[in-house]
Amino acid sequence: MDILKCLAVTVALALALASCKKAKTDAPERTTLDSTLAPPVSRLTIPLSFSLDKVEALINEKIDGTFLRKRVAVNTNDSLYFELTKQQPIILTWKAPDLRYRAHLKVSGQYMKNILGVKIQNQTPIEFELELLFKTELGFEKDWSIRPKTVIDEIVWKSDPVMNLGIATINFRKPVEKALNDHQDSLTLKLDGFMKETIDTRKIIEKIWSDLQQPIRLKKDEPRIWLLAKAETLKARWTRGPERQITAQAELTAQISTLVEGDDLTVSPVPLPEFSFQTDHQDSLVASVLCTLPFDLVNKYSRKKLLGLRIDSAGYSAQIKDVEVYGTKDGLAVKLGLTGDVRGDVYLQGKPVIDRTSKSFKIEDFDFVVDSDDAVLASADWLLHSSIKTMVEKQLTYELQPYADMIPMLITSGIEKGKLAEKLEVYIDSWEIMPIATLITSKDLQMIIQVRGMAEIRLQEIRKDSTQQKAISQ
Numbered sequence: 182m183d184i185l186k187c188l189a190v191t192v193a194l195a196l197a198l199a200s201c202k203k204a205k206t207d208a209p210e211r212t213t214l215d216s217t218l219a220p221p222v223s224r225l226t227i228p229l230s231f232s233l234d235k236v237e238a239l240i241n242e243k244i245d246g247t248f249l250r251k252r253v254a255v256n257t258n259d260s261l262y263f264e265l266t267k268q269q270p271i272i273l274t275w276k277a278p279d280l281r282y283r284a285h286l287k288v289s290g291q292y293m294k295n296i297l298g299v300k301i302q303n304q305t306p307i308e309f310e311l312e313l314l315f316k317t318e319l320g321f322e323k324d325w326s327i328r329p330k331t332v333i334d335e336i337v338w339k340s341d342p343v344m345n346l347g348i349a350t351i352n353f354r355k356p357v358e359k360a361l362n363d364h365q366d367s368l369t370l371k372l373d374g375f376m377k378e379t380i381d382t383r384k385i386i387e388k389i390w391s392d393l394q395q396p397i398r399l400k401k402d403e404p405r406i407w408l409l410a411k412a413e414t415l416k417a418r419w420t421r422g423p424e425r426q427i428t429a430q431a432e433l434t435a436q437i438s439t440l441v442e443g444d445d446l447t448v449s450p451v452p453l454p455e456f457s458f459q460t461d462h463q464d465s466l467v468a469s470v471l472c473t474l475p476f477d478l479v480n481k482y483s484r485k486k487l488l489g490l491r492i493d494s495a496g497y498s499a500q501i502k503d504v505e506v507y508g509t510k511d512g513l514a515v516k517l518g519l520t521g522d523v524r525g526d527v528y529l530q531g532k533p534v535i536d537r538t539s540k541s542f543k544i545e546d547f548d549f550v551v552d553s554d555d556a557v558l559a560s561a562d563w564l565l566h567s568s569i570k571t572m573v574e575k576q577l578t579y580e581l582q583p584y585a586d587m588i589p590m591l592i593t594s595g596i597e598k599g600k601l602a603e604k605l606e607v608y609i610d611s612w613e614i615m616p617i618a619t620l621i622t623s624k625d626l627q628m629i630i631q632v633r634g635m636a637e638i639r640l641q642e643i644r645k646d647s648t649q650q651k652a653i654s655q
Contacts, residue, residue, distance in 0.1 A: 209514040209530045211507055214622045220471040220629045221617070222413065223437045227389070228420075231427040236379055237273040240282075243375045244271060249367060253360040258295035261356050263288055268310065275427045278419040281334070282315040282372065292344060292351050309353065310339040313361070315372060319419055319427075321456040326383040329376040331369035333361060386431065387453050390415060393433065394450040396440060404482050405442040408470070410435040412451050416459035432459050438471040441478055468632045469617060475625045479506050486576055487517075494568050499523040506577075508621035513544055515573050529573055533626060535581065535616035542628075543578045581614055581630070 249265040269285040289306040314335040320328040342353035361368075396407040414434045422428030440446060483504045492499045503518030512532040519527055531544040547570050617629040 208516070208526065208528055209509045209511075211514075212510050212621060212623055214508070214510075214620075215624065216620060216622060218471055218618055218620050218627045218629055220436060220438070221469040221631075222434045223410070223468045223470070224466070225393075225410075225433045225435065225468065226466055227431045227433065228422075229385070229429040229431060230422060231380055231429075233273055233275055233425045233427050236376075236427065237271065239379045240273065240372075240375055241270050243378075244284075244371070248371070251360060251364060251367065253356070253364065255292075255356045260293045261290060261353070261360065262293075263290040263353075263357060263360070264306075275422075275425075277421045277428070278319050280317040280319055280329070280376075280427065282313075282317070282331075284313045284315070286311055286313055288342065288353070288357060290342075290344070290353055290357070292353070292356075294351065307342075307344045307353075309342040311342075311357075312337040312339070313368075315369065317372065317376065321382065321417060323455045324383055325386040325417075325453065325456050327377055327380050329373040331372045331376075333365045333369070336361065380427075382429075386415070386417070389431070390433070390453045391450050393435070394448060396446050396448060399439070403442075403485075404478055407440040407446065408437065409440050409448070410437045414457065415454055416457045418459040430459065436471075437468055439473060441473070441475065466632075466634055470630050470632065472628045472630060473625050474627075476507055477624075479626070480504065483576065487572075490572070491521075492519075492568050492572070497522045508623060508626065512546075513621060513626070515544075515577070517569065517573075527569060529570065533619055533621070533628070535614065535628070535630065537614065537616075539580075540614050541578055541580050543574065547573075 245267060247264050247266040250262075251264075252260060252262040254260050266287040266289065267284065268287050272283040274281045274283075288309045288311055290309075291302055291304075291306050293300055293302040313333060314337065315331050316334040317329045317331040320330070322328045336358050338354060342357065344351045344353060390412060393410055394412050396409050398405070399408050400406040412433060412435045415431060417429055417431040420428045420430050483506055487501050487504045490501045492501070499519040499521040501517055502520045503516070505516040507514055507516070509530060512530060514528055514530040517527045517529075519525060527549075529547050529549055531547040533542065533544050535542055549570065613633045615631045615633065617631050619629075620627040
């Protein structure tokens with residue numbers, strides 16, 4: 182068996198040497214291209230959700246007991262004094278873009294009537310119950326603060342408000358309804374003011390806009406990589422959402438790219454633009470990320486991993502003394518300088534691809550090339566091909582899913598860093614990674630990777646301070 186194995190190896194070496202002598206291949210030619218990819222604009226659609234139960238609780242804290250006292254002229258002779266007292270908790274419902282209140286109230290009234298110069302009034306206030314239904318249309322000011330506009334939608338009497346003054350019977354319905362409608366600003370402006378205190382949309386939006394433009398660390402170990410979004414536009418609209426949730430949607434467009442160590446990380450966030458209405462409804466998130474890998478950096482860390490590494494096969498042993506990755510007109514080339522039993526430069530060339538199935542970056546379609554003055558090196562094409570290819574594939578394969586999973590941080594970091602909530606929950610649907618474009622230049626490898634998915638942010642708790650309730654937001 183030993184003789185047969187030796188014979189087989191000898192024949193294989195002879196064939197390899199003969200083949201190389203016939204067709205000796207030069208090193209892959211370097212590309213001279215010097216261009217930059219322009220990624221499509223990314224769209225980050227951010228669903229915002231405000232707990233209606235918590236808004237309702239805060240409104241009920243603000244409005245309690247007797248909250249309105251009013252004396253109004255009914256006609257030239259008569260006047261009415263009445264008070265409104267909350268009897269039951271105010272109930273809120275939401276149907277975008279309208280917020281509705283149902284307030285069960287007690288009306289206490291004193292009517293002063295002038296009959297032929299004689300003034301008659303009830304000494305003990307008469308009491309009736311009614312329901313006031315308010316409708317608030319929510320909007321945004323130019324500076325992104327909430328803009329509520331509340332009106333009385335309906336007055337529902339629980340009983341007929343009739344009072345007997347002895348010589349006259351007075352029905353409160355018309356004068357009370359007229360007084361409420363004529364002076365509804367006394368009520369609606371209070372409700373609008375409470376709503377502005379309760380939901381501070383400007384603070385939320387401004388914080389998200391600013392912090393989304395800060396570099397986010399994607400890779401902590403070397404080489405360090407950051408993700409940076411340069412915001413361009415921001416639009417929003419109120420939406421219909423789950424029951425007991427006030428929901429809105431903000432759509433941010435940005436240019437997203439990667440930064441590597443050595444790049445300038447100084448960021449000057451673009452100022453928050455004026456409010457703009459989002460006309461169309463977008464549920465998905467589409468992030469097109471420009472990834473740039475300078476060959477200087479790739480070679481620096483490739484050498485750290487590969488220099489000194491030994492390759493053994495069929496009795497031959499070689500050691501890597503140099504590594505270089507560079508661009509060619511057809512893809513990437515990897516040069517390995519070898520010493521030991523085999524001396525010279527070994528080249529592999531292939532195309533960088535993103536595998537959608539494994540969600541990884543890799544180089545495939547290798548074309549193994551040998552270029553050396555050492556005749557023994559000709560055997561490396563046959564003897565070391567598999568070992569070298571496996572080694573390079575492993576070193577130049579990167580899992581992209583962990584980095585894609587970092588994209589939601591662009592959405593949530595504004596709220597997390599701003600500490601607008603005690604507890605933040607992020608719901609992430611499936612993510613899809615798609616390669617859009619690849620460009621290999623003389624200096625770097627550029628890729629545009631598109632990540633599609635959905636995310637929702639929910640604020641579970643409300644932060645409070647010593648002066649007032651703070652914003653409820655997601």
